[in-house]
Amino acid sequence: MKKSDIKKVMVYDQGPADQPHPAFWQNMAHLQKLLLGETVEFIRLCCPCENPQQAVLSIEPVIKEEKPDLLVIPATPLGEEAAPSLGIRLNTGVAAHCADIVINGQGRIAYMVPAFGGKVIGEIFIPGSRPAIATVKPGVFPYTEKDTAAYRDILCTCVPEDRCSVRITDIKEIHNQQSSIEKARLIFCGGFGTGSAENWKKLEDLAQRTGGGAGCTRPVVDMGWGPDEYQMIGTSGKTVRPKVYIGFGISGAAHHLCGIKDADIIISINNDKDAEVFMASDYIAALDAGEMIDCLAEKLQQR
Ligand SMILES: Cc1cc2nc3c(=O)[nH]c(=O)nc-3n(C[C@H](O)[C@H](O)[C@H](O)COP(=O)(O)OP(=O)(O)OC[C@H]3O[C@@H](n4cnc5c(N)ncnc54)[C@H](O)[C@@H]3O)c2cc1C
Structure with a gap:
């Protein structure tokens, strides 16, 4: 997207209508300077929401109606969650955690996003889809009281109260044995090699009978053998x-092992004697997982 392609910009503000959030001023000030010389309509999209879901459902219809070319959202906890959901619902691209938004050498809008733990800054482009969505960490763009005064009279579209229709009425905690794997002193963890929903169930029974927890790897969740994501162990679990x-x-994929690196004792059962996981284990058994589960269940039965 070129600078001249931008005709309408919306800047999300989660503050109350009469009290804009500082991040709103920061983003607005930066964008107005960036697009100086172009004829651009700037709109403050004001929607003081209680949670990201409410923000998404409230903002989406306004975006569809107003059709902005660019939507900038502060990367607050609420904004960070709302932006990708909006991206999916509006079928458009999201540049998350921008450290800057610039016009590059070819006159294109580039979203500067840190990658590889912040070691490099990548130029992200959102060429076709509209609106391009960018989230920016509060404080990234400098802003002064002078900016506030200069941009005070920008157009303000407030999402009507009745559009903010989603309210939290109740919060339920999940109380069951599986939700406590972070506290469990003994964990039975099932991987893809357990082979079936039936074996997963047996693992859960073992956990229940020993007062332990049942965890799993990503493929077990994906296969639908029973556990939910909250039982997954690893980078995203x-x-x-x-x-x-x-x-x-x-x-023994790194994505899983990083979730168990602080376990005191790691015991692994895998029918491949060269399995990677054995390198990270204290005790190993090159055996069939299903047979071992049955064997343990039988031993427990005898006690
Ligand atoms: C960004 C990203 C995040 C991710 N986050 C996570 C995460 O949080 N947690 C997670 O777990 N994964 C995560 N993954 C996936 C991860 O990379 C691995 O794909 C996953 O951990 C592999 O699970 P697995 O070991 O159960 O399956 P596999 O890698 O398929 O391994 C199955 C093992 O079972 C053995 N086996 C087969 N049959 C038997 C048998 N009868 N008896 C005994 N052993 C047998 C095989 O030899 C093999 O070693 C993530 C991936 C990405 C890209």
């Missing part, structure tokens, strides 16, 4: 610190 972790049919 839980980090656990049990006294003893027993993994069944798990290969």
Whole structure:
């Protein structure tokens, strides 16, 4: 998208209508300077929402109606969650956590986004889809009282009260044995090598009978063998610190191992004697996962 392609910009403001959030002023000030010389309509999209879901459902119809070319959202906890959902619902691109928004050498709008733990800054482009959505960490763009005065009379579209129709009426905590794997001292963890929903169920029974927790890897969730994401261990799941972790049919991918690195004792069962997971384990057994699960269940039965 070129600078001259931008005719309408919306800047999201989660503050109350009469009290704009500082991040709103920062983003607005930067965008007005960036697009100086172009004929651009700037709109303050004001929607003081209680949660990201409410923000998404409230903002979406306004965006569809107003059709802005660019929507900038502060990367506050609310904005960070709302932006990708809006991106999906509006079928458009999102540049998240921008450290800057610039016009590059070719006159294109580039969203500067840190990558690889902040070691490099990548130029992100959102060429075709509209609106391009960008989230910007509060404080990234400088702003002064002078900016506030200069931009005070920008157009303000407030999402009507009745559009903010989603309210939290109740918060339910999930109380069951599986939700406590972070606290469990003993964890039975099932991987893709456990092979079936039936074996997953047996693992859960083992956990229940021993007062332990049942965890799993990503493929077990994806296969629909029973567990939910809250039982997944790893980068995008839980980090656990049990006294003893027993993994069944798990290969040892880094994404999973990082979630168990603080376990005191790691025991792994895998039918491949060269499995990667064995390198990270204290005790290993090159055996069939299903047979081991049955064997443990039988031993427990005898006690
Ligand atoms: C961004 C990203 C985030 C991710 N986050 C997570 C995460 O949080 N948690 C997570 O778990 N994964 C995560 N993953 C996926 C991860 O990379 C691995 O794909 C996953 O951990 C592999 O799970 P697995 O070991 O159960 O399956 P596989 O890698 O398929 O391994 C199955 C193992 O079972 C063994 N096996 C097969 N049959 C038997 C048998 N009968 N008896 C005994 N052993 C048997 C095989 O030898 C093999 O080693 C993520 C991936 C990405 C890209």
